[in-house]
Amino acid sequence: MGEFIYGARNGIHIMDLTQTVPMLDAALNAIRDTAAKGGRVLFVGTKRQAAGPVAEAAEKSAQFYMNHRWLGGTLTNWQTVSQSIKRLKEIDEALEGGAEGLTKKERLGIERDQEKLQASLGGIREMGGVPDMLFVIDVKKEALAVAEANKLGIPVVAVVDTNCSPDGIDYIIPGNDDAARAISLYCDLVSRAALDGMSAQMGAAGVDLGALAEAPVEETLSDGVETGNVSDETAHNDAMSKDAPLDIKSSEEVKENAEG
Numbered sequence: 001m002g003e004f005i006y007g008a009r010n011g012i013h014i015m016d017l018t019q020t021v022p023m024l025d026a027a028l029n030a031i032r033d034t035a036a037k038g039g040r041v042l043f044v045g046t047k048r049q050a051a052g053p054v055a056e057a058a059e060k061s062a063q064f065y066m067n068h069r070w071l072g073g074t075l076t077n078w079q080t081v082s083q084s085i086k087r088l089k090e091i092d093e094a095l096e097g098g099a100e101g102l103t104k105k106e107r108l109g110i111e112r113d114q115e116k117l118q119a120s121l122g123g124i125r126e127m128g129g130v131p132d133m134l135f136v137i138d139v140k141k142e143a144l145a146v147a148e149a150n151k152l153g154i155p156v157v158a159v160v161d162t163n164c165s166p167d168g169i170d171y172i173i174p175g176n177d178d179a180a181r182a183i184s185l186y187c188d189l190v191s192r193a194a195l196d197g198m199s200a201q202m203g204a205a206g207v208d209l210g211a212l213a214e215a216p217v218e219e220t221l222s223d224g225v226e227t228g229n230v231s232d233e234t235a236h237n238d239a240m241s242k243d244a245p246l247d248i249k250s251s252e253e254v255k256e257n258a259e260g
Contacts, residue, residue, distance in 0.1 A: 035197025039132030
């Protein structure tokens with residue numbers, strides 16, 4: 001990433017904006033074009049400071065995310081992943097129905113399974129197949145996700161810091177992948193680009209976007225009442241039980257484990 005570094009100050013690298021701004025624009029255009037064609041964008045960021053912004057940005061733009069832990073085979077073994085998603089939906093339905101006939105111990109076991117599956121797969125449960133593009137925060141930490149996307153020919157947009165290699169990244173966004181404010185900014189920009197693309201798609205299909213927009217709601221504040229932004233603290237759950245799923249290998253292994 002040395003070619004994108006303008007200089008250094010107090011040991012901190014400074015990016016060359018004459019290069020980074022056009023590259024950011026190109027990356028956002030790629031996201032916008034993908035969404036405009038009805039494509040699915042998967043936001044990936046499992047580090048503590050990225051988990052919250054990644055989920056929020058994906059949900060805001062009706063896209064998908066993985067922010068807890070990347071499971072090996074998420075893309076390359078989608079058939080097995082889809083079975084786990086099916087299991088999650090079945091558990092949700094059972095618990096919503098009251099889980100009648102189950103003992104307290106059985107119910108607690110099912111709730112633990114639900115918690116683990118929701119943390120790992122909740123952000124992709126409605127994706128319906130492999131995504132058309134990945135947006136990644138921290139390519140070093142998410143190297144497995146990038147490798148799986150490369151193997152399947154799925155384009156990757158990523159924020160690449162000065163200590164990372166841009167290999168395997170189709171649309172590089174040179175930038176800081178550690179600072180929470182920077183991560184939130186990039187996630188918000190990508191979310192807006194996806195929304196722009198979806199709006200273009202709906203407009204081309206003849207959908208009246210104005211009719212779909214909600215009427216503005218006026219908020220009245222009492223005199224002397226101050227409001228402020230409340231920051232969301234993303235809790236990182238490292239206390240998963242020992243039998244939590246690690247890597248998804250193959251349908252055969254899952255079947256063998258079930259029979260065992």
